[in-house]
Amino acid sequence: MNPASLQIEDVAKSYRSQSGELLALASCSIEIAPEELHVIVGPSGCGKTTLLNAVAGFQGIDGGVIRLGGETLCTPERQAEPGADRVVVFQHSTLFPWRTVLDNVTYGPVIQGRRSRAEARSLARERLSQAGLAGLEDRYPAELSSGAQRRVEIVRALVNEPRVLLLDEPFRGMDQITRDLMHEALLELYDRARPTVLFITHDIEEAVFLGSRVTAMSARPGRVKATIEVDLPRPREAGLRASARFNELLADILSLVHDEANRAFVAGDREAA
Amino acid sequence: MSRGAVLRGALGILAFLALWELGARIDAPVVGVLPGPAEVASSFADLVGSGGYWSSWVASGERVLWGFAAAMAVGVPFGLLLAINQRAKALLFPPFEILRPIPPLAWVPLSILFWPTQNLSIEFVIFMGAFYTVVLNVVGGAEQIDRRHVLVARSLGAGTWTVYRRVILPATLPSIATGAVVGMGITWEVVVAAELISGGGGSGGDGGGLGFLLWNAYQGGAIAQVIVCMISLGVAGYASSVAVRVLSERLMPWKEAR
Numbered sequence: 001m002n003p004a005s006l007q008i009e010d011v012a013k014s015y016r017s018q019s020g021e022l023l024a025l026a027s028c029s030i031e032i033a034p035e036e037l038h039v040i041v042g043p044s045g046c047g048k049t050t051l052l053n054a055v056a057g058f059q060g061i062d063g064g065v066i067r068l069g070g071e072t073l074c075t076p077e078r079q080a081e082p083g084a085d086r087v088v089v090f091q092h093s094t095l096f097p098w099r100t101v102l103d104n105v106t107y108g109p110v111i112q113g114r115r116s117r118a119e120a121r122s123l124a125r126e127r128l129s130q131a132g133l134a135g136l137e138d139r140y141p142a143e144l145s146s147g148a149q150r151r152v153e154i155v156r157a158l159v160n161e162p163r164v165l166l167l168d169e170p171f172r173g174m175d176q177i178t179r180d181l182m183h184e185a186l187l188e189l190y191d192r193a194r195p196t197v198l199f200i201t202h203d204i205e206e207a208v209f210l211g212s213r214v215t216a217m218s219a220r221p222g223r224v225k226a227t228i229e230v231d232l233p234r235p236r237e238a239g240l241r242a243s244a245r246f247n248e249l250l251a252d253i254l255s256l257v258h259d260e261a262n263r264a265f266v267a268g269d270r271e272a273a
Numbered sequence: 274m275s276r277g278a279v280l281r282g283a284l285g286i287l288a289f290l291a292l293w294e295l296g297a298r299i300d301a302p303v304v305g306v307l308p309g310p311a312e313v314a315s316s317f318a319d320l321v322g323s324g325g326y327w328s329s330w331v332a333s334g335e336r337v338l339w340g341f342a343a344a345m346a347v348g349v350p351f352g353l354l355l356a357i358n359q360r361a362k363a364l365l366f367p368p369f370e371i372l373r374p375i376p377p378l379a380w381v382p383l384s385i386l387f388w389p390t391q392n393l394s395i396e397f398v399i400f401m402g403a404f405y406t407v408v409l410n411v412v413g414g415a416e417q418i419d420r421r422h423v424l425v426a427r428s429l430g431a432g433t434w435t436v437y438r439r440v441i442l443p444a445t446l447p448s449i450a451t452g453a454v455v456g457m458g459i460t461w462e463v464v465v466a467a468e469l470i471s472g473g474g475g476s477g478g479d480g481g482g483l484g485f486l487l488w489n490a491y492q493g494g495a496i497a498q499v500i501v502c503m504i505s506l507g508v509a510g511y512a513s514s515v516a517v518r519v520l521s522e523r524l525m526p527w528k529e530a531r
Binding site for chain 1: 419421422424425426427428429430431435439440443444446525526527
């Protein structure tokens, strides 16, 4: 692992829509330290996915600069190229259905030419078994539960040893019980590998349980409201959710986000991605 | 297939043959003009012994195979191009759509002009039969690819070429397979007429193909032999479609995994 810092400075982005320019992000600044699990939480339309897409290299920005490990990653003049140093895990499974679990996990290292097929396979087996997925190597994704699919996908991303791992609401749409289990599984992987993580969600409880720091964003245009240190010890376990400190943090962030969401709700703005 | 299904299938065929025999015996309307299955069977027994029958199978089979292979070889990349490149689609799709309704058999005169040998001309007509179906299936399949698979592949370090080969191609494979199965069916429909019109193999009777053999039998008044050829074509078409399906299932083991 070579986790890097991620600096988002003054980033702005607007979209053209029928009713004119729509400012999605306005002077947005976030600093993420190496090995930090940073969660951005905000209502729909706060531009959090736009931010993640810019880091991933799927979209450009209109203002500011994003630096990875101190080096310029993207500016308004130059969109980043997608690459394995910034692997993305999306909302719904994007495992390749035509590849077995093992071949999904080896995909990155093999196509990048970083490892031989044999090396990649033994590494993948090791990582899968660490994630409690031993025995599923030769299955196809369609044969797995959604929870197992998600875990395979995170392993597939981590095996590339990305400088930053980008998670775009990866547990959205899962039932509460599976989701809680997924949180613990993710934290276990995180504690083992200590990558830098940028995690995006609209679920505040998820943000507090997972994050080292949580940035709350406002909508329309997306701005950073505040960044809060989550001073909960790691490793974190499910019982933490009942603790006083957890609920205090939850209430703090909730009040930050709620004002904004309420404003947008009243204004009746259409949600943007 | 389960044993019960095989049994019921055999029963269906037997019932069909029994009705046909009955119809032929009692001079029922329409089917009464035909020889019954028994007579056809004896004609088949005669034909089996002659080399011409089997060489007709081989001749038609080869034509179908080449025409089909050409349709796949040209149709799959062409379909992928149309699906991926908007400019190529804007340019090439309109002429494609205008040419598409032209029945393959209408290409026979031009095909004869185009190609130096009769075999090539027949293969070209077969190619025209399967080509459009293959292309349309590939375009439809490739356009429905989950875009996130492309994004995630790029995020995992794939370059443009790797995305085509390792993501777009396998993601389109199910549609390619559908196109292949349907296209293979069309090739056998076309081979008969193409052989009738092109007038046989050229090297005297033999190698004329099943379609030519059928037409020859009709002109000689051997209706039982015509029916043998018809059934042979049905069997050949069915067997080829099954072969293509089995082959494509081999290529897509993940499809059974649901």
